[in-house]
Amino acid sequence: MGDPIFGGSVIMMMPMIDAPLLAGVIINKPTGTSAQEVFPHFPAPKGGPNSAYFGGPVDNGQAILALRASHPPAKAIQVFDDVYVSADAETIAQIVKDNTDPAKLRIFLGRAQWLNEQLHTEIMAGAWYVVPADAAQVFDADPTHLWRKLIERGELQEVRLLLPFALLDTF
Numbered sequence: 001m002g003d004p005i006f007g008g009s010v011i012m013m014m015p016m017i018d019a020p021l022l023a024g025v026i027i028n029k030p031t032g033t034s035a036q037e038v039f040p041h042f043p044a045p046k047g048g049p050n051s052a053y054f055g056g057p058v059d060n061g062q063a064i065l066a067l068r069a070s071h072p073p074a075k076a077i078q079v080f081d082d083v084y085v086s087a088d089a090e091t092i093a094q095i096v097k098d099n100t101d102p103a104k105l106r107i108f109l110g111r112a113q114w115l116n117e118q119l120h121t122e123i124m125a126g127a128w129y130v131v132p133a134d135a136a137q138v139f140d141a142d143p144t145h146l147w148r149k150l151i152e153r154g155e156l157q158e159v160r161l162l163l164p165f166a167l168l169d170t171f
Helices: 089-098 116-124 143-153
Strands: 010-014 021-026 030-034 051-054 058-068 077-080 083-086 105-115 128-132 165-169
Touching (some): 010 077, 021 051, 021 058, 083 089
Antiparallel strands (some): 010 165, 021 105, 058 105
């Protein structure tokens, strides 16, 4: 693809937001800016600063929170296993305020988005690798090296457009 936004990106696909759109968040590009700096009206995460991540170019000022939880939080959607997402500002503020483990949450700015046919065409053209979704990878302590780790391990599988999965840009 050669797109600088998606080069080296690992994307966690999310349940559809608006049919016929598919959406995901880039999980391996921390902004270096704390969530508190980006959203000063949100309470600071307990346990120290938590970097906001660049989730994608669509609505890049809107927060999407991903978290690991044993029970589904209100106004959050299950992505897979114990991973949930929410774009509701009040829900995000409450989760950030109540969170006791910053390693179990990520705040993303924006999202990536495709029409179903567009993503399928990009995958078939070899622009993306499809790998199984893994919570440990979504919340990796060092996400900047995640793309390289996945490529080196060769965790690739035959393309299927079913959730849950993550996308790896080939460039």
